[in-house]
Amino acid sequence: MASSAISIRGVSKRFAGRDDASGTLALARVDLEVRKGEVLMLLGPSGCGKSTLLNIIAGFLAPSEGEVLQDGALVSRPDPRRTVVFQDYALFPWKSVQENVEFGLKAKGVPKADRRRRAREVLRTVRLNGFEERYPHELSGGMKQRAAIARAIAVDPEVLLMDEPFGALDAQTRVLLQEELARISAETGMTIIFVTHSIDEAVFLGDRIVVMSARPGRIRELHDVSLSRPRLPDIRSDPEFRRLADGLWESLRKDWQHEASQVAAAV
Amino acid sequence: MWSGWRRLRRWALRLAGLGTLVVVWQTLSSLGYLNTLLFPPPSAVAATLIDLLRDGSLLENSWASIQRVLAGFAMASIVGIAFGILLGWSELASEVLKPIIEVIRPIPPIAWTPLAILWFGVGNSPSYFLVFIGAVFPVFVNTYVAVRGIEKSQINAALCLGARPMLILTDVIVPAALPMIFPGLRIALGVGWMCVVAAELIAAQSGLGYMIQQSRMMLMTSSVLAGMLTIGAIGYAANSLMLMLERRVMRWRSEAVS
Ligand SMILES: Nc1ncnc2c1ncn2[C@@H]1O[C@H](COP(=O)(O)OP(=O)(O)OP(=O)(O)O)[C@@H](O)[C@H]1O
Numbered sequence: 001m002a003s004s005a006i007s008i009r010g011v012s013k014r015f016a017g018r019d020d021a022s023g024t025l026a027l028a029r030v031d032l033e034v035r036k037g038e039v040l041m042l043l044g045p046s047g048c049g050k051s052t053l054l055n056i057i058a059g060f061l062a063p064s065e066g067e068v069l070q071d072g073a074l075v076s077r078p079d080p081r082r083t084v085v086f087q088d089y090a091l092f093p094w095k096s097v098q099e100n101v102e103f104g105l106k107a108k109g110v111p112k113a114d115r116r117r118r119a120r121e122v123l124r125t126v127r128l129n130g131f132e133e134r135y136p137h138e139l140s141g142g143m144k145q146r147a148a149i150a151r152a153i154a155v156d157p158e159v160l161l162m163d164e165p166f167g168a169l170d171a172q173t174r175v176l177l178q179e180e181l182a183r184i185s186a187e188t189g190m191t192i193i194f195v196t197h198s199i200d201e202a203v204f205l206g207d208r209i210v211v212m213s214a215r216p217g218r219i220r221e222l223h224d225v226s227l228s229r230p231r232l233p234d235i236r237s238d239p240e241f242r243r244l245a246d247g248l249w250e251s252l253r254k255d256w257q258h259e260a261s262q263v264a265a266a267v
Numbered sequence: 268m269w270s271g272w273r274r275l276r277r278w279a280l281r282l283a284g285l286g287t288l289v290v291v292w293q294t295l296s297s298l299g300y301l302n303t304l305l306f307p308p309p310s311a312v313a314a315t316l317i318d319l320l321r322d323g324s325l326l327e328n329s330w331a332s333i334q335r336v337l338a339g340f341a342m343a344s345i346v347g348i349a350f351g352i353l354l355g356w357s358e359l360a361s362e363v364l365k366p367i368i369e370v371i372r373p374i375p376p377i378a379w380t381p382l383a384i385l386w387f388g389v390g391n392s393p394s395y396f397l398v399f400i401g402a403v404f405p406v407f408v409n410t411y412v413a414v415r416g417i418e419k420s421q422i423n424a425a426l427c428l429g430a431r432p433m434l435i436l437t438d439v440i441v442p443a444a445l446p447m448i449f450p451g452l453r454i455a456l457g458v459g460w461m462c463v464v465a466a467e468l469i470a471a472q473s474g475l476g477y478m479i480q481q482s483r484m485m486l487m488t489s490s491v492l493a494g495m496l497t498i499g500a501i502g503y504a505a506n507s508l509m510l511m512l513e514r515r516v517m518r519w520r521s522e523a524v525s
């Protein structure tokens with residue numbers, strides 16, 4: 001019990017429909033215990049409610065049924081003990097990288113000098129030192145996401161929530177950032193809940209992988225990843241890595257084929 | 268080197284257009300095609316302009332108008348931005364207040380003049396009021412649309428980092444809306460300038476609008492034109508000033524966007 005960072009208990013979410021009363025059932029009775037310090041990967045077909053679940057954990061959305069607890073306390077609103085990294089970065093374009101990273105500390109009322117020091121330290125962690133005075137529009141996509149990660153971890157959250165954070169990046173940058181994140185998570189021991197579409201990413205980063213089923217979103221499978229840490233690039237050629245990835249591929253294939261045929265039908 | 272040439276060329280073209288207009292106007296006058304009493308030549312307007320500058324009345328009247336615009340514009344900016352943020356932020360406020368605003372908004376400022384005179388008599392107050400009425404809506408609409416358009420993920424990012432409403436207002440909403448608030452302010456200043464002249468035509472004892480109205484009554488057409496040119500020049504200068512300020516305040520924006 002004490003080893004759960006986040007407890008998700010019977011969480012359902014129904015979005016009100018535009019015309020009828022039924023609406024969309026995005027999540028159906030999701031139960032999940034997220035362990036302290038683990039990297040939990042959420043994998044599943046598009047529209048299965050991964051973002052919805054993450055938004056409920058963050059406190060941006062209220063569940064229709066059930067509850068989310070952090071350290072036994074009910075989650076009812078956003079809180080800096082759980083910070084979020086968004087796919088579209090959501091950096092503040094009018095603030096420099098330094099000011100972006102300082103934002104959460106400013107909200108906490110940390111004195112200016114301490115803020116500066118802490119932000120520089122975190123920017124070093126994500127290897128963005130030297131870019132403190134740049135504005136977001138002057139950064140590449142990968143650098144923007146590093147800045148967004150720095151901003152999210154600057155407040156020392158217990159849980160880091162990431163919604164396809166590398167989804168918009170090119171393949172090389174993506175792999176590089178996965179390795180950085182593996183290092184950061186090992187260094188900080190933060191609990192991370194990470195939404196992805198990529199099986200490779202899920203296996204590379206995760207301690208456990210949750211596979212969700214197509215709508216309404218449910219937890220279909222839960223896999224333990226028994227690969228050693230720290231995760232280094234060559235782990236991708238480990239037979240265990242291949243075995244897990246192939247298994248996930250088999251299990252998700254039907255959903256993805258279904259998704260593809262639906263898209264084809266819509267076009 | 269090249270950009271220097273291009274700038275020179277651009278300015279030459281601009282002055283050429285203006286110069287041609289003046290020359291044609293002057294020539295038509297000299298050839299007797301224009302009634303110089305009703306449409307005096309540029310030379311006469313220029314002479315009048317110099318006279319009016321010498322005796323100080325042009326500056327005095329300009330200042331009277333400018334000061335009225337600034338007062339009305341300042342009030343309009345505060346009210347427009349405040350209501351834009353309030354209605355942009357709160358669904359409830361928007362539902363309740365939007366219909367009222369949408370009914371008042373299409374009424375042209377000129378149509379408020381009779382009421383302004385009834386309420387405030389003649390003097391500075393009706394001008395303040397009319398400038399306010401003209402300027403407040405462009406500021407409001409732009410602020411409102413900007414706040415509505417703020418990306419949800421930016422608000423969420425601020426919230427999950429522990430920001431309270433005040434910090435979200437000062438550090439997220441206002442700067443995010445600024446790129447649209449500024450053009451609104453610029454349009455509002457232009458409208459305000461038009462309104463002050465309109466107000467002074469009827470409800471003031473000083474100002475450029477008053478000056479051209481008085482000149483009309485004395486059939487001093489070149490003074491009317493001199494006044495109109497001054498109105499145009501000040502309006503142009505104000506707009507340029509706002510543009511400069513805008514670029515300066517929003518230096519964080521990429522070149523591609525602006
Ligand atoms: N605000 C909303 N209003 C109505 N329906 C919504 C809303 N947000 C999400 N949905 C619906 O809920 C379902 C789950 O959406 P969600 O964004 O959580 O999926 P996802 O797993 O994150 O998908 P993707 O992999 O494409 O990001 C979808 O069918 C979506 O259309």
Ligand SMILES: [Mg+2]
Binds near residue numbers: 050051052163
């Ligand atoms: Mg999603």
